[in-house]
Amino acid sequence: MVNFNRFTLANGLKVLVHEDATTPMAVLNILYDVGARDEEEGRTGFAHLFEHLMFGGSVNIPSYDEPLQRVGGENNAFTSNDITNYYITLPAANIETAFWLESDRMLSLAFSEKSLETQRNVVCEEFKQRYLNQPYGDVWLKLRPLAYQKHPYRWATIGQDLAQIENAKMEDVKAFFKKHYTPQNAILVVGGNVKTEEVKQLAEKWFGPIPAGDKYERNLPQEPEQVAERSLTVTADVPLNAIYKAFKMSGRTDANYQVFDLLSDILSQGQSSRLFNSLLKEQKLFSEINAYITSSLDEGLFVVEGKLVEGVSMEMAEKAIWKELELIATELVSDDELTKVKNKSESIMVFAEMSLLDKAMNLAYYELLGDAASLNVEINKYLSITAEQIRAVANTTFKKEKSSTLYYLANA
Amino acid sequence: MLNRTVAPAFNQVSDINFIQPISKPLANGLPVYILNAGEQELVRIEFIFENANWSEQKPLQAVAVNGLINSGTSTLTAKQIADGVDYYGAFLQTEYSADFTTITLYTLTKHLSSVLPILLSVLNESIFPQHELEIYQQNQKQKLQVSLQKNDYLARKTFAHAIFGDTAYGSDINPSDYDQLQQTDLLAYFKAAYQPKNCTIIIAGKFVDKDFEVLDTVFGGAWQNSESFDRNHFSFSVKAGEDIYIEKPEALQSAIRMGNLSINRTHVDFPALQVLNCVFGGYFGSRLMANIREDKGYTYGIGSGIASLKHAGYFFLATEVGANVCADALKEIEKEITLLREDLVADEELDLVKNYMLGSMLGSLENAFSHADKFKNIHFFGLDYSYYSNYVETVKNITAQDLKEMANKYLDWNAMARVVVGKK
Numbered sequence: 018m019v020n021f022n023r024f025t026l027a028n029g030l031k032v033l034v035h036e037d038a039t040t041p042m043a044v045l046n047i048l049y050d051v052g053a054r055d056e057e058e059g060r061t062g063f064a065h066l067f068e069h070l071m072f073g074g075s076v077n078i079p080s081y082d083e084p085l086q087r088v089g090g091e092n093n094a095f096t097s098n099d100i101t102n103y104y105i106t107l108p109a110a111n112i113e114t115a116f117w118l119e120s121d122r123m124l125s126l127a128f129s130e131k132s133l134e135t136q137r138n139v140v141c142e143e144f145k146q147r148y149l150n151q152p153y154g155d156v157w158l159k160l161r162p163l164a165y166q167k168h169p170y171r172w173a174t175i176g177q178d179l180a181q182i183e184n185a186k187m188e189d190v191k192a193f194f195k196k197h198y199t200p201q202n203a204i205l206v207v208g209g210n211v212k213t214e215e216v217k218q219l220a221e222k223w224f225g226p227i228p229a230g231d232k233y234e235r236n237l238p239q240e241p242e243q244v245a246e247r248s249l250t251v252t253a254d255v256p257l258n259a260i261y262k263a264f265k266m267s268g269r270t271d272a273n274y275q276v277f278d279l280l281s282d283i284l285s286q287g288q289s290s291r292l293f294n295s296l297l298k299e300q301k302l303f304s305e306i307n308a309y310i311t312s313s314l315d316e317g318l319f320v321v322e323g324k325l326v327e328g329v330s331m332e333m334a335e336k337a338i339w340k341e342l343e344l345i346a347t348e349l350v351s352d353d354e355l356t357k358v359k360n361k362s363e364s365i366m367v368f369a370e371m372s373l374l375d376k377a378m379n380l381a382y383y384e385l386l387g388d389a390a391s392l393n394v395e396i397n398k399y400l401s402i403t404a405e406q407i408r409a410v411a412n413t414t415f416k417k418e419k420s421s422t423l424y425y426l427a428n429a
Numbered sequence: 430m431l432n433r434t435v436a437p438a439f440n441q442v443s444d445i446n447f448i449q450p451i452s453k454p455l456a457n458g459l460p461v462y463i464l465n466a467g468e469q470e471l472v473r474i475e476f477i478f479e480n481a482n483w484s485e486q487k488p489l490q491a492v493a494v495n496g497l498i499n500s501g502t503s504t505l506t507a508k509q510i511a512d513g514v515d516y517y518g519a520f521l522q523t524e525y526s527a528d529f530t531t532i533t534l535y536t537l538t539k540h541l542s543s544v545l546p547i548l549l550s551v552l553n554e555s556i557f558p559q560h561e562l563e564i565y566q567q568n569q570k571q572k573l574q575v576s577l578q579k580n581d582y583l584a585r586k587t588f589a590h591a592i593f594g595d596t597a598y599g600s601d602i603n604p605s606d607y608d609q610l611q612q613t614d615l616l617a618y619f620k621a622a623y624q625p626k627n628c629t630i631i632i633a634g635k636f637v638d639k640d641f642e643v644l645d646t647v648f649g650g651a652w653q654n655s656e657s658f659d660r661n662h663f664s665f666s667v668k669a670g671e672d673i674y675i676e677k678p679e680a681l682q683s684a685i686r687m688g689n690l691s692i693n694r695t696h697v698d699f700p701a702l703q704v705l706n707c708v709f710g711g712y713f714g715s716r717l718m719a720n721i722r723e724d725k726g727y728t729y730g731i732g733s734g735i736a737s738l739k740h741a742g743y744f745f746l747a748t749e750v751g752a753n754v755c756a757d758a759l760k761e762i763e764k765e766i767t768l769l770r771e772d773l774v775a776d777e778e779l780d781l782v783k784n785y786m787l788g789s790m791l792g793s794l795e796n797a798f799s800h801a802d803k804f805k806n807i808h809f810f811g812l813d814y815s816y817y818s819n820y821v822e823t824v825k826n827i828t829a830q831d832l833k834e835m836a837n838k839y840l841d842w843n844a845m846a847r848v849v850v851g852k853k
Contacts, residue, residue, distance in 0.1 A: 039468065041791055042791065076433075086712065086784070089787055089789070090788055107788060107792075108788050113438075114436065114439055117433070117437050120433075134726070135722075137726070138726025138727070139722055139723075142727065143729035145681045146682055147729075153575075222431065256578060257574065289512045297564070297568070304571040305572070357516045360516065360517060360518030363518055364518030364519070364536070367470065370469050371467070371798065
């Protein structure tokens with residue numbers, strides 16, 4: 018149970034407070050409702066590059082990191098296809114410093130040319146480190162545009178290529194800020210050894226004077242329903258053949274989302290899971306095999322991926338994957354199997370309450386989904402799922418015409 | 430009118446409260462340390478074994494025993510073990526590190542009595558079936574083949590071998606080493622290393638008397654494993670610095686890893702050296718990050734650290750930089766080392782680092798698990814909680830002159846093994 022209080026400032030900023038007196042620390046987490054899906058074709062990677070620029074100084078404060086470190090705090094941020102999330106942890110006694118820093122960069126950035134120049138380079142190095150200079154690193158750069166044809170999920174958060182990042186201009190940065198970094202497009206969560214009244218005063222003091230800005234109306238290109246099987250074969254300088262199979266699935270707020278989640282758990286969570294036992298241990302076709310969901314807000318992907326044992330043919334490996342998917346799409350999972358994945362979901366949720374930062378991030382994300390209170394009843398959605406629901410979802414999902422397959426082959 | 434140019438008032442962290450565990454051995458003498466804290470009805474139980482019987486000829490013996498420990502016992506198959514643990518929503522993790530092997534159980538406390546008997550079977554009667562060993566060999570070899578294509582992995586492995594040679598700390602594993610694994614060797618290691626005389630149990634979370642009784646009932650009796658064993662012991666001599674270059678003509682980035690033998694947590698200088706390390710490369714605002722990432726944009730990240738092993742300590746720094754700027758990055762790293770050896774750190778910077786480190790220590794004590802981790806850090810080095818009070822005092826009182834002395838004593842470009850994988 019994650020308790021919280023909630024209020025909204027006149028400029029539209031939503032504020033949630035989670036009081037936890039067992040820690041001497043505090044967290045300030047701010048979620049901006051903007052991600053890579055809000056980018057334009059040809060200017061991709063921008064939401065993430067922008068996240069870097071948020072640390073390049075704000076209108077009244079030349080350095081973001083330094084004053085925070087001086088009061089014993091730390092911070093970081095991440096960007097996904099859907100959201101951009103910033104967080105600070107610091108001794109609770111110094112919480113006002115977090116309000117001061119975070120509100121000033123919502124008010125306005127410094128827009129320094131030097132910072133833009135440096136962060137373009139840093140992000141290009143990040144691009145190389147994570148996606149280009151690693152075996153299999155570019156899989157998602159290939160798989161996304163295969164699975165999506167219209168929706169902006171067809172590019173990865175890092176962007177389509179290095180050139181688009183290198184070409185980012187200051188005027189783009191300013192326009193992006195004006196469009197997305199407004200109080201009404203953000204959710205602020207303050208957690209830890211704080212009191213709601215204190216947070217209210219600090220929020221009014223530091224965030225209250227920020228102009229509301231214009232409301233951003235999201236109007237994304239819709240992905241047409243996939244009706245034909247897709248595939249792409251690439252060869253690269255990697256040691257093993259690999260397969261990546263992506264199926265379309267519901268978005269995060271759909272009633273079936275939790276069913277997909279349990280379905281992926283039955284197939285792939287832990288060493289008791291089906292794919293691990295059947296494909297890796299018994300048939301010895303794969304040295305690694307996994308199934309997981311992308312949990313995106315719009316139509317997402319259910320992914321099955323594996324690295325083949327040397328000497329196993331791709332045809333045989335793929336056939337074996339299909340056999341498992343067809344099995345779960347036609348036969349009911351056993352009571353024990355279902356109870357197992359439900360128990361696992363329950364325990365994962367309890368463990369997530371061990372971390373103050375996780376609690377704050379979850380509150381912000383569930384508030385974005387519609388209501389932070391749903392975090393505390395999320396488990397009930399899992400516990401009520403039946404074997405019939407799992408079979409039904411598997412049956413409508415695991416179809417050839419809804420699949421996109423990337424064959425990633427080792428250079429002979 | 431709100432003046433946003435002035436920072437709010439703040440305080441340096443003054444009190445840091447460490448929760449100490451209670452010691453409560455099992456009936457058979459097995460030492461148990463319990464840190465009963467937290468709101469959630471869950472618990473983490475770690476069974477920690479010291480690595481033993483090191484043999485250069487069998488570098489993967491202990492690693493493989495750890496990797497295969499949940500792959501079958503005289504009463505349970507691998508699948509039954511996994512089903513049993515997963516059914517109760519529990520997690521069983523196995524970890525091999527330089528000095529210790531750890532089997533960790535995470536579970537809701539209410540399921541303890543269901544899950545612990547499975548764990549006893551695993552720790553006491555594993556059989557390492559031949560067919561499981563073969564799958565393990567094949568799949569680990571494939572994983573290693575992938576790792577060997579990663580420059581940062583190669584740099585890490587090459588660096589460790591340069592410093593520590595063919596010991597458990599530096600062993601240079603290749604795919605063919607997996608072929609040498611024998612079931613009989615695994616069984617022999619298991620019977621020697623996995624026994625109460627070589628085990629410490631550390632518990633964190635919700636764990637009360639009745640839970641202890643469950644634990645004692647399951648693990649407090651006789652274990653079958655009782656072979657004699659020798660705990661690993663290594664000693665190392667300082668080597669001259671050297672450049673080691675592994676060229677990768679196609680590399681977009683070069684992995685750099687460098688460092689040298691240093692001191693571990695038991696040395697009186699260790700806390701002061703940690704402050705120096707923090708200034709140099711230990712946090713986001715460090716000299717290395719400020720220069721090589723935030724000023725030059727050569728890398729996504731660069732950092733340094735001091736690793737404290739049981740029988741050695743070492744200093745290291747690591748980064749991946751654009752292949753075209755690798756030589757420049759190396760020059761800048763050397764420059765930053767020279768600066769710390771020749772010039773005093775400014776008061777403003779030192780104050781910031783002190784406050785940052787104290788806040789960071791406070792923040793690292795988030796829950797029962799992290800308090801238990803702090804205990805492990807001292808317990809296995811034969812230290813007590815005065816280590817932490819000394820650490821806090823050192824951070825608060827250290828001077829720029831002290832740091833300069835530390836730099837001249839411990840931070841030396843010429844003494845380092847300097848590994849580059851990629852292009853330079």
